[in-house]
Amino acid sequence: MEGLRRGxxxxxxxxxxxxxxxVAFYSYKGGxxxxxxxxxxxxxxxxxGRRVVALDLDLEAxxxxxxxxxxxxxxxxxxxxxxLAALEGEQRDRSLRDAAIEVQLPSGSGGSLFLIxxxxxxxxxxxxxxxxxxxALRAHRRNGGLPEAVLELQARIAEEFDPEFLLIDSRTxxxxxxxxxxxxxxxxxxxxxxxxxxxxxxxxxxxxxxxxAPRLASQEPLRIEFLLTRVENRLxxxxxxxxxxxxxxxxxxxxxxxPGLANGEQVWRRSRxxxxxxxxxxLFQATLGWIAKAFPGHEGQAAAAxxxxxxxxxxxxxxxRGGSRSSPLPNRSAWPLGRLREGVRFGWAxxxxxxxxxxxxxxxxxxxIIEFVDDDGDPxxxxxxxxxxxQVPVVAVFDPYxxxxxxxxxxxxxxxxRLSNRRDLPLPRDFEALPDPTDVSVGALLDAAxxxxxEYLRRIVDEQPIVSEPVADEVVDGLACLDDIELARQALExxxxxxxxxxxxxxxxxxxxRLPPEASIQVAQQLGHCGTAVAxxxxxxxxxxxxxRYQPDAIAEGGAEVRDPGTRSISFEISTASPEMAVASxxxxxxxxPGTNEVVLYSQAIKRCAGRxxxxxxxxxxxxxIHQTLRALARVGRDLDxxxxxxxxxxxxxxxxxxxxIHYFTHQHLVRLRDPKLLRAWETLTDNRTPVRRxxxxxxxxxxxxxxxxxxxxxxxxxxxxxxxxxxxxxxEQS
Amino acid sequence: MTDTAALAISxxxxxxxxxxxxxxxxxxxxxxxxxxxxxxxxxxxxxQRLAAITSPSGIAGGVARVGAVRATLAAGHRxxxxxxxxxxxxxxxxxxxxxxxxxxxxxxxxxRLARHFPALARTGRLAEVAKWxxxxxxQGSRVFPRAA
Numbered sequence: 064m065e066g067l068r069r070g071x072x073x074x075x076x077x078x079x080x081x082x083x084x085x086v087a088f089y090s091y092k093g094g095x096x097x098x099x100x101x102x103x104x105x106x107x108x109x110x111x112g113r114r115v116v117a118l119d120l121d122l123e124a125x126x127x128x129x130x131x132x133x134x135x136x137x138x139x140x141x142x143x144x145x146x147l148a149a150l151e152g153e154q155r156d157r158s159l160r161d162a163a164i165e166v167q168l169p170s171g172s173g174g175s176l177f178l179i180x181x182x183x184x185x186x187x188x189x190x191x192x193x194x195x196x197x198x199a200l201r202a203h204r205r206n207g208g209l210p211e212a213v214l215e216l217q218a219r220i221a222e223e224f225d226p227e228f229l230l231i232d233s234r235t236x237x238x239x240x241x242x243x244x245x246x247x248x249x250x251x252x253x254x255x256x257x258x259x260x261x262x263x264x265x266x267x268x269x270x271x272x273x274x275x276a277p278r279l280a281s282q283e284p285l286r287i288e289f290l291l292t293r294v295e296n297r298l299x300x301x302x303x304x305x306x307x308x309x310x311x312x313x314x315x316x317x318x319x320x321x322p323g324l325a326n327g328e329q330v331w332r333r334s335r336x337x338x339x340x341x342x343x344x345x346l347f348q349a350t351l352g353w354i355a356k357a358f359p360g361h362e363g364q365a366a367a368a369x370x371x372x373x374x375x376x377x378x379x380x381x382x383x384r385g386g387s388r389s390s391p392l393p394n395r396s397a398w399p400l401g402r403l404r405e406g407v408r409f410g411w412a413x414x415x416x417x418x419x420x421x422x423x424x425x426x427x428x429x430x431x432i433i434e435f436v437d438d439d440g441d442p443x444x445x446x447x448x449x450x451x452x453x454q455v456p457v458v459a460v461f462d463p464y465x466x467x468x469x470x471x472x473x474x475x476x477x478x479x480x481r482l483s484n485r486r487d488l489p490l491p492r493d494f495e496a497l498p499d500p501t502d503v504s505v506g507a508l509l510d511a512a513x514x515x516x517x518e519y520l521r522r523i524v525d526e527q528p529i530v531s532e533p534v535a536d537e538v539v540d541g542l543a544c545l546d547d548i549e550l551a552r553q554a555l556e557x558x559x560x561x562x563x564x565x566x567x568x569x570x571x572x573x574x575x576x577r578l579p580p581e582a583s584i585q586v587a588q589q590l591g592h593c594g595t596a597v598a599x600x601x602x603x604x605x606x607x608x609x610x611x612r613y614q615p616d617a618i619a620e621g622g623a624e625v626r627d628p629g630t631r632s633i634s635f636e637i638s639t640a641s642p643e644m645a646v647a648s649x650x651x652x653x654x655x656x657p658g659t660n661e662v663v664l665y666s667q668a669i670k671r672c673a674g675r676x677x678x679x680x681x682x683x684x685x686x687x688x689i690h691q692t693l694r695a696l697a698r699v700g701r702d703l704d705x706x707x708x709x710x711x712x713x714x715x716x717x718x719x720x721x722x723x724x725i726h727y728f729t730h731q732h733l734v735r736l737r738d739p740k741l742l743r744a745w746e747t748l749t750d751n752r753t754p755v756r757r758x759x760x761x762x763x764x765x766x767x768x769x770x771x772x773x774x775x776x777x778x779x780x781x782x783x784x785x786x787x788x789x790x791x792x793x794x795x796e797q798s
Numbered sequence: 799m800t801d802t803a804a805l806a807i808s809x810x811x812x813x814x815x816x817x818x819x820x821x822x823x824x825x826x827x828x829x830x831x832x833x834x835x836x837x838x839x840x841x842x843x844x845x846q847r848l849a850a851i852t853s854p855s856g857i858a859g860g861v862a863r864v865g866a867v868r869a870t871l872a873a874g875h876r877x878x879x880x881x882x883x884x885x886x887x888x889x890x891x892x893x894x895x896x897x898x899x900x901x902x903x904x905x906x907x908x909x910r911l912a913r914h915f916p917a918l919a920r921t922g923r924l925a926e927v928a929k930w931x932x933x934x935x936x937q938g939s940r941v942f943p944r945a946a
Binding site (some may be wrong): 152198201204212221222275276277280 | 834
């Protein structure tokens with residue numbers, strides 16, 4: 064096999080012992096992704112350690128420079144100028160390197176990639192040069208023609224660049240230059256076509272002509288390969304793909320369709336696939352697979368190149384889609400394309416390094432360097448180089464698979480750098496909102512939220528487990544500290560997102576009770592009650608604390624909504640009625656109204672009480688909310704066996720015992736919430752209520768099991784068990 | 799022009815015509831005009847007429863034959879020039895110095911091409927290209943590229 068390969072190489076362009084394979088990429092019709100494939104193949108081969116020259120001979124519509132290089136940079140010469148100079152006999156003292164652009168490759172790639180663009184296109188100067196070339200071809204035929212000129216260019220490329228591969232982006236259709244590139248210059252032609260009849264027919268006819276075309280005596284027969292591109296979905300038109308397969312006797316490779324590329328003619332990394340299946344990625348995968356198969360050899364380096372291209376692709380998609388590779392479209396948080404660049408080299412001479420992606424600020428100062436370091440590389444050393452040789456604040460180093468390693472100068476010891484706790488790539492907003500974009504601790508994100516970037520609350524919330532799993536204390540405590548009603552409301556909304564019925568996450572039920580009650584009540588009013596996180600939170604409270612079931616709406620196993628006619632929804636309200644009115648209503652700080660099933664907080668009374676007891680109103684409000692909600696749940700909740708509160712009213716004494724038990728359960732819930740500020744507020748309030756200390760003590764000293772057992776008996780209006788008699792008799796007849 | 803009409807033109811007349819045609823082609827060449835190639839084709843036509851009515855052993859006949867080959871090459875028609883040269887060189891009466899002149903004309907053409915395409919010349923493929931062009935021209939419209 065190796066012998067065959069070596070034999071094949073000898074047939075290629077040989078110049079002074081150099082063997083160069085010339086591969087022309089041809090399509091009969093445009094828009095098949097030909098130029099893109101040339102660019103990707105060139106990059107892949109160069110990253111695999113090969114020496115590559117990419118030549119744009121699509122003179123009438125050049126575009127390879129857009130795919131391989133920064134098109135805004137100035138180029139003055141190109142293939143048109145070199146062909147013209149050859150025909151006019153003026154290129155003798157000029158190096159072809161004047162017309163070539165070295166495409167930057169990552170450090171240690173081993174290969175090289177030079178681009179010879181068509182010229183300074185598009186520009187009037189280029190059009191003039193193209194016109195002169197056409198004129199020269201019509202005149203002075205004794206000085207040779209286009210065949211000699213293109214062969215001269217090929218020979219000069221071989222002499223001056225010593226490449227292993229010359230990749231030609233050939234003109235579409237039937238043109239003289241396209242014919243010469245494919246039949247005279249090429250050792251191999253890659254024919255691209257779509258499934259459209261005209262594309263297939265054109266390629267078939269041209270391929271037949273190419274097989275019959277004369278070759279130079281020193282050339283081997285031309286090899287022709289076929290690629291079927293923009294195949295939307297093999298399942299949609301399987302018969303058409305099967306027909307084409309048959310027509311080309313199965314020797315055809317399929318590349319899937321990518322609408323972003325088709326519409327935008329952009330490099331895959333800049334594509335914007337519009338379908339959820341992310342055709343951009345499958346196209347990229349298929350393309351890399353084809354290249355690796357079509358250009359065998361250097362397997363180890365080729366695999367490394369493949370890993371690098373994949374990784375950079377992942378990073379690019381992440382940056383340009385605002386943090387989600389699977390997002391179908393870029394969002395507002397994404398990096399604008401104008402602030403990202405690929406393959407930028409920093410440093411001079413031997414002491415240089417190439418960033419795979421650089422993100423810039425609005426003044427074009429680098430904000431973040433992203434470099435791929437393969438398995439055998441040292442990410443810390445790579446980061447160290449960037450921090451010592453540049454002023455960039457953030458460096459991201461990644462291996463073939465996320466998460467990325469982020470390094471930052473901020474808070475680093477001495478003049479060094481430190482590895483961050485962040486594992487995703489910062490977006491533009493992070494550089495604006497966070498003092499250190501790599502610091503995504505809860506404290507840093509909360510600070511950002513307080514400084515006017517509330518969206519960072521979402522980041523805190525989104526990283527928490529969805530269903531009932533433990534949430535880190537740091538997260539809950541951090542969010543619970545939010546005083547601002549609007550921020551608190553947003554935190555609750557974010558943590559309620561996606562929650563259905565009883566499926567509450569670990570965050571919402573804690574925040575609902577610990578955040579300012581104004582926010583909690585606003586969210587409860589806004590979300591409604593049935594099937595929301597609020598209902599789930601109340602159900603959790605009823606079950607954990609009272610041993611009751613609260614299920615105003617249940618979802619049956621079949622998915623249908625089932626209304627439990629016996630369970631009424633609890634609603635919440637904040638009243639600004641004066642304390643006197645509140646006292647007159649009997650609730651003082653808040654109350655539960657059985658008639659309407661409302662829990663009402665009296666904000667004025669709460670403020671006044673908090674001021675008098677040196678407490679914060681929000682904490683007094685929260686404990687009042689919990690207390691009154693438990694009273695409501697005790698009334699409307701069902702026993703686990705389904706029994707409801709009896710229709711007959713309790714005796715005054717039984718009501719008093721029940722009140723003491725609710726007090727007990729409130730304290731229990733506050734202990735479970737582990738919020739010292741709420742506990743302090745509750746204890747201060749309790750200390751200031753004489754009956755609690757004096758007459759309720761026997762009940763407050765019960766075990767949890769006994770308290771719940773007593774609660775059930777009182778609630779059912781049944782004859783109390785003998786063990787409760789002495790305790791019951793010790794209670795006053797009324798409050 | 800019919801054969802009868804051509805034969806009716808005398809050697810002197812042709813001599814005058816070819817002198818004028820050569821002068822015209824040179825002027826167009828100097829000006830870089832695309833019409834120069836056609837002008838050299840005209841010169842070639844007159845030279846071939848002269849060659850047809852003159853003996854290869856004579857001065858006028860020998861000069862006309864060399865001139866016909868040179869003009870054809872100047873028009874860029876290498877394959878045709880090679881056919882002409884082969885025909886004239888087959889004439890036994892053609893003096894040695896004229897044969898050498900024909901060879902020199904081709905050598906000058908090769909040198910000119912080598913000056914224009916030095917890298918290609920170093921590969922040794924210039925001669926191959928000429929054959930390739932002839933072969934492509936022989937295949938005509940069936941070959942891709944169409945204008946080879």
